[in-house]
Amino acid sequence: MLHVIKIGGSTLADLEPAFFNSVKQKIQNGEKIVIVHGGGPEINKKLEETGLAVEKKDGIRVTNKETLSCVKAALKNIMNAALVKRLQQENIPAVGLCGSEESLIQCDFLDHVQYGWVGSVRKINTGVIKKLLDAEKVPVIAPLGVTNNGETVNINADTAAGETAAALSAKSICFVTDTPGIQISGEWEDSLTISEIHNGIQDGQIYGGMLPKVESAIKCLELNIDEVQITDQTLTGTRVVKEVVVS
Numbered sequence: 001m002l003h004v005i006k007i008g009g010s011t012l013a014d015l016e017p018a019f020f021n022s023v024k025q026k027i028q029n030g031e032k033i034v035i036v037h038g039g040g041p042e043i044n045k046k047l048e049e050t051g052l053a054v055e056k057k058d059g060i061r062v063t064n065k066e067t068l069s070c071v072k073a074a075l076k077n078i079m080n081a082a083l084v085k086r087l088q089q090e091n092i093p094a095v096g097l098c099g100s101e102e103s104l105i106q107c108d109f110l111d112h113v114q115y116g117w118v119g120s121v122r123k124i125n126t127g128v129i130k131k132l133l134d135a136e137k138v139p140v141i142a143p144l145g146v147t148n149n150g151e152t153v154n155i156n157a158d159t160a161a162g163e164t165a166a167a168l169s170a171k172s173i174c175f176v177t178d179t180p181g182i183q184i185s186g187e188w189e190d191s192l193t194i195s196e197i198h199n200g201i202q203d204g205q206i207y208g209g210m211l212p213k214v215e216s217a218i219k220c221l222e223l224n225i226d227e228v229q230i231t232d233q234t235l236t237g238t239r240v241v242k243e244v245v246v247s
């Protein structure tokens with residue numbers, strides 16, 4: 001059984017024993033894990049240091065060529081390297097991958113006029129990932145992509161994780177973030193249906209960085225991934241479900 005875990009930039013610097021133990025437990029049970037990580041705060045820091053603006057539309061970063069070099073440095077050189085090292089310290093056999101290399105995440109431009117160098121995933125080279133899984137490794141993927149012309153593009157990590165889960169026909173996907181799931185009207189929800197999520201977006205209760213997460217979560221459900229969750233590091237947060245199950 002294969003599980004995709006997306007770790008948000010909100011959480012990467014602060015990974016807790018509970019998280020590593022859950023990952024180790026799954027591996028001991030013979031389950032396969034693929035990790036896709038974010039790095040939004042690290043990118044913001046790099047942009048600020050360089051004097052560049054931080055601009056997002058609906059949780060997606062507007063990325064020009066200068067922004068892109070900060071994105072690459074933050075995601076690949078800093079966050080991917082640090083996460084792989086941290087997992088290895090915990091005896092998790094992590095191997096770093098960058099989506100823009102080995103034709104791993106092949107993209108078109110999402111909307112070049114609105115977002116610049118941001119990718120919409122066309123195809124994932126699953127062979128590279130499967131080879132590592134067969135060798136009992138844990139692939140750790142930085143969310144960059146490559147276009148047909150060989151240009152590197154930035155991909156929202158939630159989107160990249162959902163596409164990876166779909167391409168690998170994963171059993172589950174967990175979006176690990178800095179909240180215990182999704183909150184609606186002051187309550188942390190155990191589960192939400194797709195229509196409840198649409199309502200939450202419409203009345204402004206689901207916003208910002210949660211938007212790409214719920215969009216990707218819904219797409220995963222529609223592609224028949226059984227378990228879709230938005231959680232904190234305990235890996236038990238809000239389940240996103242197609243419809244209410246009447247028992």
Ligand SMILES: Nc1ncnc2c1ncn2[C@@H]1O[C@H](COP(=O)(O)OP(=O)(O)O)[C@@H](O)[C@H]1O
Nearest residue numbers: 008009010177178179182183205206207209210
């Ligand atoms: N309904 C909601 N419930 C919980 N968090 C929400 C909600 N709507 C928006 N958010 C925001 O989404 C954030 C998580 O997204 P983001 O900061 O991009 O995290 P990550 O780096 O983990 O992807 C939360 O910290 C919170 O500020």
Ligand SMILES: CC(=O)N[C@@H](CCC(=O)OP(=O)(O)O)C(=O)O
Nearest residue numbers: 009038039040060061155156157
């Ligand atoms: C196109 C786009 O939005 N790319 C994201 C990639 C990193 C990311 O998604 O990180 P989090 O998971 O921490 O939000 C960005 O530039 O911030």
